[in-house]
Amino acid sequence: MAALNKPTLEMNSMKKSLLASALTLVAFSVTAAVEVTKENYSTAMFDMGMTVEANNGARQDWHHHRAPIALDKQPAPMMNRDTLYSFVIADAQSDIKVTIPEMDGRYVSVQVMNHNHETAQMFYGAGEHIIKADETTDYIAFYARTQMNASSPEDIAKANGFQDQMSFEYVDSSYQPEIYKDGVWDMDSFKKIHQHYVELAGEKGILHTMSDLERGVIVSQEATNRGVSVATGLLPDAHAQYINTDYHLDASKCYVATHDVPPQADTKLGFYSITIYDEDIYLATDEHSIITNSDITLNDDNTFTVYYGNTETCGDVANLLHVPTNEFTTTMRVYLPDVEAMNHYQVGELTEVN
Template sequence: MMKTLLSTAVLAAIFSANALAAPTIVTEDNYPQAYTNMRLGAVLEKTGGVNQFFAMPNPSSVPAEQFVVRMNRDTAYSVSVIDMSSGDVTVTVPKTDEYVTIQVVDENHETQPMIYGSGEHKLTAKTDHAFVIVRTLDKQVREGLVIEAGSAKPFTVKEWDMASFHAVDKAGNIDFSNGYDQSKAFGNTESGQTPYMNYVGAAGGWGGAMVEDNIYQTSQYFPADSCYETTFVDPGAEFFWSATVYNADGRMFNDTANISSAMDPVANADGSYTIRFGCDGQANNIPVAEGNTTGKFNVLMRHYGPGEQVSNDADGYNATKLIHKVK
C-alpha cells in the first residue's frame, strides 16, 4: 500500500513539474511580453551578456536573416540589454555633430521619448531589464559607447509555445499592415498606449518610436510587377526622412531597399521629390521584384523629427498615399 501511495505521489510530482515546465501559450494579451522576451534573448546572443553593446551590421537582404520585421538601413545601430534594476544606469555617447539617439524599450514593450545627442545620459525603465538601442548617422560613435550600471542581473529567456506565437504574430502583422494608431502602439501606458495596439505594434514594428520622435507612414500593398512612383513636397523633417520597401512579410529583400534625404536624393526643379518603385534605370528608384518571393510590396516612410505638417497629417504630406502606377 505504501509503495502504491509513494508511486502516486512521485507521479503527481512529475506531472506537476511537467505542467510547470510546459511552454507558455502566446495570445494577443501576452504577445508583447513574449516577443520582447525572445528579442532580448536574441540580443544577448550577440552581446554575450547584459550591459554590453553590440554594433549591428547592415541588415541582410535575405528576409530570414533579419532580426525583426521592418528593419531599416537609415542609420547604424548599436543594441544592448541593460539591467535597470539598480536605478543607477547611464549611457555615454561620444562627441558627434551627427544624428544620434538612445531609445529604451522595456520587457512589456513600453518605450519612452528618445534621448538625443552626445554626453552622459541617465536611463530608466519600469522592468528589471530593457532593450536599449542607439541609432546614429555617425558609425564611429558606436565604438565609444559606454554603459555604467549598478548591477548585472542575468536575463532569463522563457519558454514560449511557438505554434501559438507564430499564429498570433502573423495575425498582428496583418493588422499592422491594414492600419494602426502609432500613438497607441509605440509608447507607454502613461502616454496612451493600449494593450491591443501594443500587440499590433510589436507584431508589425517591434521597438518602434513614439510619434514625437519618428512618424511612420505605411502604404497599401502593390503587385511587384509594375513601375510606381510618388511625388511629394519636402516634408520638413528636423533631421531626415526615408522610404523603405518591404515584401508581404514585412522584410527587405534587396540591397537597394531604401532612399532617404540623408542620401542626397535627386530633387525636382520645384524642390519636391519623386521616388520610384520598380522603375529600372530611373532616378530615386527602389527595386520591388528582384529578390521578392511574395509578389507584393509596400512602402514605409519614416520622418526623423517629424515636421509640423506631417505631425498634423496635412494633405499632401503623406507620400505613401500618393503612390500610383506609372502607365
C-alpha cells in the first residue's frame, strides 16, 4: 500500500458549505427588524433553526423526523444519519414533564436548549423528566435523538414506534401556554456576523463551544457564536464530540484506514459512527454513507478497518464507505465520549489499496 499524506482534522472545508447554508437562512425574513450583533447572534441562530421545526409542527408538541434525511431534502451540510430527531419548541414559563419510553437498549437522549443557545439539561434513557420554569428561559427547544440503522427499514420502524411513545405535557394541566412566535431578524447584519463566525469555526474548530449548564460549564459568548455558526443544537463536549477530516484523493481508487475504537464514558448508553460527505459536505449516496458501532466489524485488537471507495474498487468488504468525489469529508461522531481520552484521540491514516 502506498502511504498518503495524513488528512487535516481542521474544519476549513466547511466554510463554503456553511456560507451556502447562511444564504438559505436569508429566506426566513425579508423585513428588517432586530439588528443581529455579537451579543444576540446565538439567539438569532436558535430562532432561525427552530422556525423550520416549529413550522413543521413542533410548536407545543413533538414533531418527529420519521426517516433518515432524503438526499434531495438536505437543509444544511453535514446532516446526521445515525439518529432520528424529534423536536418540541415550548413555552417554558410553567414546569414541563417529558416522558421517554422503555426501549431496546438503543441510544436515546433529550437535549433541553434555552433561548440563548445553551444546553440547560440532558436526559438519557427511559423515564419522566421535569424541566423547572425557574431554571430556564421563557422558550426552550427539546431535541430528542433516537439511534437507528439507516439501512434497515425494520429498525427504522422500531425507532418510529419509540418516537410515538414520547410525551410532552405541563405539570399544571390548566396552564395555557404562550405559543412560540418566529423571531424576525435583520438579515443584512446577520450575514456579516454569521460569515465572521463561520470563518472562525473553520480556523479553530468547534471543540469547547457549547455551554453545559447542568455541569457548570459556561463558555464565552465568542465561543458560543463560533459553535452555533456550524449548526443549531450541537451537543456539549461531555455528551458528543465530532471529528471532521478532509481528504483530497482519487475517487476511482480504493483506500483503507484502521481506527482505534473511540473512547467512551458509557459504552452501554453511547455509540459512535462515521459518515462520509461529498466535496460540499452533503450526503451523496443512500447506501454506504455511514457506518456505526452496531454494524461495524471489529478487529481482535479493539480497532476497526474501514474501506473508502466503492464495491467495484474495493470489492465485497466490511465497513465500506462510498467515496462520492475526489474531495470529501468524513465526520466521526462519538456520543457520550471519554472527554479526557478524546483529547488524545486521532483517526487512522488512509492508504491506497494496490
